[in-house]
Amino acid sequence: MQSLSVQVLAEAGSTDILAVANSPLVWVCALGVFAVIFVQTLIYVKAARKAGPDAGMSSQELTRSYRAGAIASVGPSLAVVLVAIALLALFGTPAVLVRIGLIGSAATETASAGIAATTMGATLGGPDYTQQIFAIAFMAMSLSGGMWMLATLILTPILKRGGHRLSAMNPAAMAIIPCAALLGAFSMLAVAEAPKSSVHLVTLGVSAVVMAGCLFLAKKLGAGWLKEWALGFAIITALAVAFVAHTA
Amino acid sequence: MTTQIPTRAGAGMAGFEATTSRWGRITMLAGLVLSLIGPCYLVFFGGLDITAGHVWLAFLAVAATFGIFWIMEPLTYFPILGSAAMYQAFMIGNISNKLLPAAIVAQSTVNARPGTKRGDLAAVMAICGAATVHLVSLLLFVGVLGTWLISIIPMELIDVARLYILPAVMGAVLVQIIATMKQLRPTLFAIAIALLVQFVLVPLVPQLAMGATAIGVAATIALAWFGRDRTVTHHAHLADDGEGEGTAPKEEI
Numbered sequence: 492m493q494s495l496s497v498q499v500l501a502e503a504g505s506t507d508i509l510a511v512a513n514s515p516l517v518w519v520c521a522l523g524v525f526a527v528i529f530v531q532t533l534i535y536v537k538a539a540r541k542a543g544p545d546a547g548m549s550s551q552e553l554t555r556s557y558r559a560g561a562i563a564s565v566g567p568s569l570a571v572v573l574v575a576i577a578l579l580a581l582f583g584t585p586a587v588l589v590r591i592g593l594i595g596s597a598a599t600e601t602a603s604a605g606i607a608a609t610t611m612g613a614t615l616g617g618p619d620y621t622q623q624i625f626a627i628a629f630m631a632m633s634l635s636g637g638m639w640m641l642a643t644l645i646l647t648p649i650l651k652r653g654g655h656r657l658s659a660m661n662p663a664a665m666a667i668i669p670c671a672a673l674l675g676a677f678s679m680l681a682v683a684e685a686p687k688s689s690v691h692l693v694t695l696g697v698s699a700v701v702m703a704g705c706l707f708l709a710k711k712l713g714a715g716w717l718k719e720w721a722l723g724f725a726i727i728t729a730l731a732v733a734f735v736a737h738t739a
Numbered sequence: 740m741t742t743q744i745p746t747r748a749g750a751g752m753a754g755f756e757a758t759t760s761r762w763g764r765i766t767m768l769a770g771l772v773l774s775l776i777g778p779c780y781l782v783f784f785g786g787l788d789i790t791a792g793h794v795w796l797a798f799l800a801v802a803a804t805f806g807i808f809w810i811m812e813p814l815t816y817f818p819i820l821g822s823a824a825m826y827q828a829f830m831i832g833n834i835s836n837k838l839l840p841a842a843i844v845a846q847s848t849v850n851a852r853p854g855t856k857r858g859d860l861a862a863v864m865a866i867c868g869a870a871t872v873h874l875v876s877l878l879l880f881v882g883v884l885g886t887w888l889i890s891i892i893p894m895e896l897i898d899v900a901r902l903y904i905l906p907a908v909m910g911a912v913l914v915q916i917i918a919t920m921k922q923l924r925p926t927l928f929a930i931a932i933a934l935l936v937q938f939v940l941v942p943l944v945p946q947l948a949m950g951a952t953a954i955g956v957a958a959t960i961a962l963a964w965f966g967r968d969r970t971v972t973h974h975a976h977l978a979d980d981g982e983g984e985g986t987a988p989k990e991e992i
Binding site: 511520529535536542558562564569578587593594602603605611612622628630639642646648651671674678679700734 | 752754755758759760762763764766767768769770771773774775776777778779780781782785787788789793794796797798800801802804805806807808809810811812813814815817822823825826827829830831832833836837838840841842844845846848849851856857859860861862863864865866867868869870871872873874876877878880881882885886888889896897898899900901902903904905906907908909910911912913914915916917918920922925926928929930932933934936937938948949951952954955956957958959960962963964967
């Protein structure tokens, strides 16, 4: 029923993103990724329990480790939830769950989507953000994330065989290149938002100021949790200001 | 953090290593395939007039920006995570802000030193615990609650959120990256280049707009490399000295 309606609703020029973003197959695949990680977790727990005695680790200690990991991740997980909810309007639930919640991160995935939209001469989230642009952005994010996994799949066995001296070959390059690439990419992406409209400029500024404030307070008060929540707070505050400025 | 000792897998752990590398690889491959089916379906069967050329162009533009990290990140995290956890971490995400802290907390809870067999098992169990919490909270709060939320929020609010989400994300992320890197020189290079590309280069040659981010990345790398402070020595195994100063994993942002 719904898959039929997708076919009907799907028009390259339609801006009803959620109609395609929520198509049943996309949902099934997203839930499939969740299922795969659940299965992986089960297999790993079982393997660890089996190896416990040999490593001098009691079943009790293994359970305590599991529980400690679970409790430690409650805060960071909820911080990711907040960011993910803010991005729902842009990508729809299944894509957000997989791309932002799991494999990727809010920063790299929105950046990838924005870059992909630009190659089509469109703006992510703008009036020309059609179903076609969404699909291309989703594809580009997924391919890029796929390359990350592919690299992990290929490199891990190699590194395990002692190839991790690879990273010691040129320490200066290993330190400078990723840092410069990240600064270069996000400086460009941030600066590109500024001239779009005065509201864009204000939104950009508010977001940056809120983040700076959170990081400053986190350091002053020794509140590590604030660092985790900073991105969510910055996005929500900036969007609230954008709404007021937009409707004013 | 910890140093991976290549011989850490003793005879007793051999079974664990075998199971986790086998199933770790199988599950990650399954995750990879599943994550691609959805977008492939929309692109090829969605009736959205998308050509292979569109996809290639978008992919190449993204690759030019993030391609370096595909290789650099696994290299950076391997010494900290060990091979078993690699297959977990790159599917679950949020490595440095969630998985690593969880592993460290668990190790200290059971007094296991990192890099030992006990330390490895404690870390893997902790990541399993973190994964469980993460999956459940995403399904519940984003999958169920978020979908409901988006269905009751007025359309105009959604339109505004969509229109301004990019600046709302990028402003904060840039500040966060600058604060994490703590490297003045490359930061100044990056911002100067971005301003130059956006306000001089693109207006002069509008065709370059779609490659602007890649140009910014390439130019910043070149300037940061040739203009680097040669009095600073960079140490091998960045991951070993605590926060991994100077490395830039995507999970930090």
